[in-house]
Amino acid sequence: MPSTAELRHLHFLSQIPNIEEEEMALQFVSKICVGCEKAFRTSNNSAKCYDCTLEDITHGNPPEEGDFNTAGIVSGTLSAQERRYLQQDLESVELGRTTEEELGLGEEEDEEYYPDEEEEPDDWEYDEKEAAKWGDEG
Numbered sequence: 001m002p003s004t005a006e007l008r009h010l011h012f013l014s015q016i017p018n019i020e021e022e023e024m025a026l027q028f029v030s031k032i033c034v035g036c037e038k039a040f041r042t043s044n045n046s047a048k049c050y051d052c053t054l055e056d057i058t059h060g061n062p063p064e065e066g067d068f069n070t071a072g073i074v075s076g077t078l079s080a081q082e083r084r085y086l087q088q089d090l091e092s093v094e095l096g097r098t099t100e101e102e103l104g105l106g107e108e109e110d111e112e113y114y115p116d117e118e119e120e121p122d123d124w125e126y127d128e129k130e131a132a133k134w135g136d137e138g
């Protein structure tokens with residue numbers, strides 16, 4: 001029999017958020033969603049699938065970026081690897097830099113770019129006769 005102290009120690013260890021241990025402990029079970037009655041797999045015994053959980057979070061509004069992550073966590077449908085990526089995402093946010101900023105996305109470059117449609121090609125020669133001919137048909 002392990003002593004009380006040993007049991008307490010084991011309990012303490014189980015409380016440490018360790019991704020490696022979490023991955024080992026991550027057990028997916030197949031369930032039927034109470035919302036849409038589709039089969040799905042969850043690691044936290046969620047009653048609702050990812051889609052229905054997301055629906056609960058957004059209440060029909062367009063989901064924001066964080067809502068996808070929240071739905072994945074709440075519904076327990078994230079794989080251990082996805083949770084790890086998410087953890088890394090959150091850490092990078094805490095450091096004050098996002099992947100979008102690193103890639104230079106999210107800038108409004110599109111609105112500043114206008115193709116020079118009115119500029120004529122260099123080899124363009126204006127033909128008065130041709131212009132008049134086409135002009136008559138107008």
Ligand SMILES: [Zn+2]
Nearest residue numbers: 033036049052
């Ligand atoms: Zn569902």
